[in-house]
Amino acid sequence: MTQAPYYLKHIAYDSVIFGFSGDKLKILIIRYHNTGLYALPGGFVELHENLNDAVRRGLKERTGLDNIYLEQFYTFGDVDRYQPDVMRTILEANGHSTETYAWLLDRFLSVAYYALINYNDVVPTPDALSDSCDWYDLDQLPNLMLDHAEIVAKALQTLRANLDRKLVGMNLLPARFTMGELQKVYEAILGEKLHRGTFQRKMLGLELLKRHEKQYSGAAHKAPFLYSFGTE
């Protein structure tokens, strides 16, 4: 967080970072110091930085990960996003002068992205203004500030629409996974149960999964195959 001329004015980004654990879809939410305000992880674009690079830079800081599956889905630009009181509250709670950071009190458009990551690879890390960065079940989110709830809703909607066009599900899993795990990811995203046989037939028919040896599963049933993403 630096002073005014370092970032493009009026432009912010927010990222909806999806993870999958315990059969549930989750997203990363930060909480600002001493305010009780919850928000999506976001940031600003440096004067000589590509927009997409700015978002990847923020993702790296928040998750520790490079090379994340990332997709831009909408730019939010309504006037009623402009609530300088909220930003003033955050700055003051952090002991920052609202003069030095006056540029933050201006109107912002937000370019929204969603990211899909492997839950287990992540070490969620708060930024300078926040005291936590944590996973929340998608159906148990705290009240989010500004229009961030709307951003999450549109992210999920876009993710669902992309699910049958792009092969996206496996970005939420480790490199090797079972068919059952993959199906649970799809079910969590779509919010509905899928028929096991049909799902398996469809996934294998795409010829995008490589089948490996059997998994040694500590479970009381037949050991499933492991798959990885990639034809060869």
Added chain:
Amino acid sequence: MTQAPYYLKHIAYDSVIFGFSGDKLKILIIRYHNTGLYALPGGFVELHENLNDAVRRGLKERTGLDNIYLEQFYTFGDVDRYQPDVMRTILEANGHSTETYAWLLDRFLSVAYYALINYNDVVPTPDALSDSCDWYDLDQLPNLMLDHAEIVAKALQTLRANLDRKLVGMNLLPARFTMGELQKVYEAILGEKLHRGTFQRKMLGLELLKRHEKQYSGAAHKAPFLYSFGTE
């Protein structure tokens, strides 16, 4: 076009305005005075204006139409969009001082939209800096400035992807149209021939078209039905 503090800095929009005529998909392109530069119609967002409203305002100016089918599809934010020389050329060719309009020489992100309109309803109108605003066949575009060719390509790609999810084709036609005309629209968008019987069966199966009386067509064959969009 007004002075600096009237618009949000760093933010522009561009619109890919699709029309359909003579079995071809076309888009509106403007040419800047005395420069030979071709570009998409675009504009800026007023300080207290919703982003979407700004785009509709621009569409109204360029086409004379309200209530246009409009969809945001991507925000372009690479650094190499920043080519102040191009904007300087345009300003000078129009006799504008680059001091008064210095804000135009800054870096811009562009939020891109596509619009679908009825070709026959439109009176294309140039803006203050351009001397023409005309239809061009999608496959015979002039060289477009900056990354506008890339914007057009992504617009078409998004339109194609949306074609099987949203019912979008009829926005390019008059209120009443024949099944053959509708099919030609789809073929122009997808860039491929479709089977007549299958197309008709699918469209009617959606139960979104109302069938009217026969058309008196001056053509030497059976007169087709007319349809309009809307169930009832």
Added chain:
DNA sequence: ATTTATTGTCTCAGTTTGCGACAATAATAG
């Protein structure tokens, strides 16, 4: 050795899709 839970696969019926065929018909040509 038996039970339990889950996996990989198959079959079958129902639906959708691609494609050709047929009669119907508005204008035109003879």
Added chain:
DNA sequence: CTATTATTGTCGCAAACTGAGACAATAAAT
């Protein structure tokens, strides 16, 4: 007035795809 031409609405059939249940296989637990 009749035949021709071009295009339309519709049907039928085969191929492909989909949803759902059924069956044997098997790793761990009893």
